[in-house]
Amino acid sequence: MIPRAFIIGWPVAQSRSPLIHRTWLDELHIEGAYEHVALPPRELDVFLATFAERGFVGGNVTIPHKEKAFAACPVTTPTAARLQAVNTLWMEGGKLRGDNTDAAGFLASLDEDAPGWGKTLEKAAVLGAGGAARAVVYALLSRGARRIVVVNRTRARSEELRSRFGASIELVDPGDLASALAGSDLLVNATSLGMAGQPPLEIDLTPLPDHAIVADIVYVPLETALLAAARRRGLRTSGGLGMLLHQAAPGFAHWFGERPRVTAALRARIAADIEDKR
Numbered sequence: 001m002i003p004r005a006f007i008i009g010w011p012v013a014q015s016r017s018p019l020i021h022r023t024w025l026d027e028l029h030i031e032g033a034y035e036h037v038a039l040p041p042r043e044l045d046v047f048l049a050t051f052a053e054r055g056f057v058g059g060n061v062t063i064p065h066k067e068k069a070f071a072a073c074p075v076t077t078p079t080a081a082r083l084q085a086v087n088t089l090w091m092e093g094g095k096l097r098g099d100n101t102d103a104a105g106f107l108a109s110l111d112e113d114a115p116g117w118g119k120t121l122e123k124a125a126v127l128g129a130g131g132a133a134r135a136v137v138y139a140l141l142s143r144g145a146r147r148i149v150v151v152n153r154t155r156a157r158s159e160e161l162r163s164r165f166g167a168s169i170e171l172v173d174p175g176d177l178a179s180a181l182a183g184s185d186l187l188v189n190a191t192s193l194g195m196a197g198q199p200p201l202e203i204d205l206t207p208l209p210d211h212a213i214v215a216d217i218v219y220v221p222l223e224t225a226l227l228a229a230a231r232r233r234g235l236r237t238s239g240g241l242g243m244l245l246h247q248a249a250p251g252f253a254h255w256f257g258e259r260p261r262v263t264a265a266l267r268a269r270i271a272a273d274i275e276d277k278r
């Protein structure tokens with residue numbers, strides 16, 4: 001039987017993961033499969049307990065299952081334990097294992113798009129305090145960010161983030177955004193604002209210093225209004241597609257035995273699919 005991997009989510013049809021993994025399977029001439037599994041929350045526990053019997057070797061986890069899947073894993077990586085959420089599952093030694101590759105994906109993407117960005121990182125501003133923002137904050141701390149200012153609509157959520165990561169996190173209300181941007185070496189949008197079908201993200205980038213880098217982890221559209229505004233100001237930018245591609249690679253290696261590469265051809269193929277379906 002060929003190895004089969006899944007992506008579980010609810011909904012999940014919009015996911016680009018199957019296209020990414022099928023492209024790698026083709027490129028590497030590996031006989032394998034990667035399938036969407038639309039899974040309502042009430043079916044998660046049974047699915048996780050039985051997927052191996054159903055012929056799956058593991059898979060990806062997306063909203064809303066990341067936290068519950070973490071809780072179901074007897075073994076997780078230190079990153080997943082810190083984030084209390086998994087996006088990648090596999091079986092090893094008869095046990096379900098979980099990792100969270102969003103943080104590493106974010107860092108790999110930024111390294112690619114803005115080489116050297118981490119060398120001068122004193123202050124970063126992160127918009128959002130959801131699951132993705134948690135991974136971004138963890139990633140920035142792992143690269144030595146001294147101050148991270150989190151700006152989020154719901155205060156309780158940003159407070160939860162600060163209690164998780166401690167003293168280097170400062171909280172700023174959206175009304176004081178200018179103070180968060182002033183002196184920031186890096187701005188990251190980790191909200192869903194600006195994503196197709198969501199309200200726009202409308203912010204004034206004037207307070208950012210001229211050397212600042214602007215990253216947006218939203219990848220539909222590929223060029224968000226935030227990235228376009230940053231480019232107009234002459235700032236370096238990094239979009240969400242790179243994170244999506246890089247977070248996928250470790251799972252592929254677990255399921256299919258070979259570490260795939262994030263190439264320009266893969267990027268172009270997924271970008272074209274995103275453009276076509278808009």
Ligand SMILES: NC(=O)c1ccc[n+]([C@@H]2O[C@H](COP(=O)([O-])OP(=O)(O)OC[C@H]3O[C@@H](n4cnc5c(N)ncnc54)[C@H](OP(=O)(O)O)[C@@H]3O)[C@@H](O)[C@H]2O)c1
Nearest residue numbers: 128129130131132133153154157191192195217240243244
């Ligand atoms: N590139 C990638 O590989 C990648 C990976 C993961 C996620 N993402 C993207 O990251 C984004 C966030 O994902 P997530 O998993 O963190 O989602 P989430 O846990 O639902 O968090 C959503 C965040 O957006 C904020 N938000 C939503 N609507 C808002 C509004 N109308 N006004 C102000 N703030 C609003 C939320 O603020 P409140 O706390 O106030 O609700 C929260 O901070 C999504 O666009 C997702 O596609 C990209």
